[in-house]
Amino acid sequence: MFLRDLWYFGALSSELKTGKHLHRELLGQPVLFGRDHQGKAFAMLDICPHRAMLLSGGEMQQHGDETHVECPYHGWRFRTDGSCAAIPSLTTDQAEAMDLSKIKTRAFPVHEDQGLIWIFYGEDETAEPCIDPPHLDMPDNAKPRMIVKDVFNCHIDHAVIGLMDPAHIPYIHRQWWYRTKASVKEKEKDFGPIERGFSMLPHVPSSNSFVYKFFGKDRTTEIQFQLPGLRTEYFKADGKHMTIFAAVTPTNENQTSVTIVTFWNHPLMTLVPSFIRRWMGETFLGQDRDAVNAQQVGLAYDPKLMLIHDSDIQAKWYFKLKDAWTKHRQTGATFKNPVKPAKLRWRS
Numbered sequence: 256m257f258l259r260d261l262w263y264f265g266a267l268s269s270e271l272k273t274g275k276h277l278h279r280e281l282l283g284q285p286v287l288f289g290r291d292h293q294g295k296a297f298a299m300l301d302i303c304p305h306r307a308m309l310l311s312g313g314e315m316q317q318h319g320d321e322t323h324v325e326c327p328y329h330g331w332r333f334r335t336d337g338s339c340a341a342i343p344s345l346t347t348d349q350a351e352a353m354d355l356s357k358i359k360t361r362a363f364p365v366h367e368d369q370g371l372i373w374i375f376y377g378e379d380e381t382a383e384p385c386i387d388p389p390h391l392d393m394p395d396n397a398k399p400r401m402i403v404k405d406v407f408n409c410h411i412d413h414a415v416i417g418l419m420d421p422a423h424i425p426y427i428h429r430q431w432w433y434r435t436k437a438s439v440k441e442k443e444k445d446f447g448p449i450e451r452g453f454s455m456l457p458h459v460p461s462s463n464s465f466v467y468k469f470f471g472k473d474r475t476t477e478i479q480f481q482l483p484g485l486r487t488e489y490f491k492a493d494g495k496h497m498t499i500f501a502a503v504t505p506t507n508e509n510q511t512s513v514t515i516v517t518f519w520n521h522p523l524m525t526l527v528p529s530f531i532r533r534w535m536g537e538t539f540l541g542q543d544r545d546a547v548n549a550q551q552v553g554l555a556y557d558p559k560l561m562l563i564h565d566s567d568i569q570a571k572w573y574f575k576l577k578d579a580w581t582k583h584r585q586t587g588a589t590f591k592n593p594v595k596p597a598k599l600r601w602r603s
């Protein structure tokens with residue numbers, strides 16, 4: 256259903272306050288993200304092993320050095336590693352006779368870096384991360400400057416290929432300040448494999464990306480895609496950067512959350528009022544959302560779909576990468592990236 260043994264984007268650092276938690280649905284399961292009283296982020300399955308109450312309905316408490324999440328139904332308490340710390344209804348002798356360490360809700364490995372909280376979704380409860388967590392290639396002190404979020408009513412596959420496909424741009428993102436139908440040109444871009452993904456290799460960005468023109472002389476852009484649904488656009492000019500990171504995370508079979516986090520140290524960006532930047536970001540993502548949501552009407556009839564050369568090759572690579580990863584995890588065979596260096600051409 257969904258790829259396992261990968262790091263998924265779970266939440267923004269700024270969303271998790273010390274001593275607080277929040278509820279998310281990820282890969283069809285309820286997950287509680289929390290930050291303990293020492294400031295460390297953690298994640299656990301948001302289901303009480305007693306009688307399935309959502310743990311996130313309860314509060315977080317400090318007991319000595321430990322942070323506990325208290326179930327709101329009968330007060331069972333869980334440590335941040337998911338183990339049960341207390342069952343208040345037990346009498347002293349009952350508590351002595353019962354081994355609480357056997358009671359557990361699933362805990363997930365979590366990694367926090369660059370303002371992003373990652374969760375490792377292993378095949379089973381005990382799976383330890385088999386790969387390093389993602390790390391964006393940008394200056395160490397880069398902080399999220401703008402966040403745009405949306406929810407697409409589709410399976411992750413349609414969200415991913417809907418965001419990467421270049422042929423929709425002049426139709427879905429047609430607006431005077433970005434693209435018009437008249438700005439359609441023939442494009443040719445070099446691609447190559449990267450770890451669990453592929454890259455549109457560094458190149459001088461298209462001159463019809465109006466915003467980019469003002470960035471500086473020595474402009475390059477690179478767009479990377481990595482499983483499970485991570486797209487990063489690195490824009491560099493005269494030693495400055497703008498990095499647009501898009502995380503596509505499945506909520507469940509029919510819903511996908513998309514979070515776009517932009518980092519930059521280019522002074523020009525600060526000159527653009529934040530409401531305009533936000534409006535542009537939300538407009539773009541909203542157009543993609545509306546397109547995939549509208550596509551659901553046709554998809555409901557389960558038609559056969561086509562992927563054509565060259566504008567859908569990236570979508571084909573995505574499906575091949577998924578297959579290769581699944582095979583690697585199921586058989587233990589070495590993961591071989593199916594993407595080969597290629598020059599892709601299309602009109603957009």
Ligand code: FES
Binds near residue numbers: 304306327331
């Ligand atoms: S359901 Fe959680 S303590 Fe009973």
Ligand SMILES: [Fe+2]
Binds near residue numbers: 417418423424427
């Ligand atoms: Fe788009």
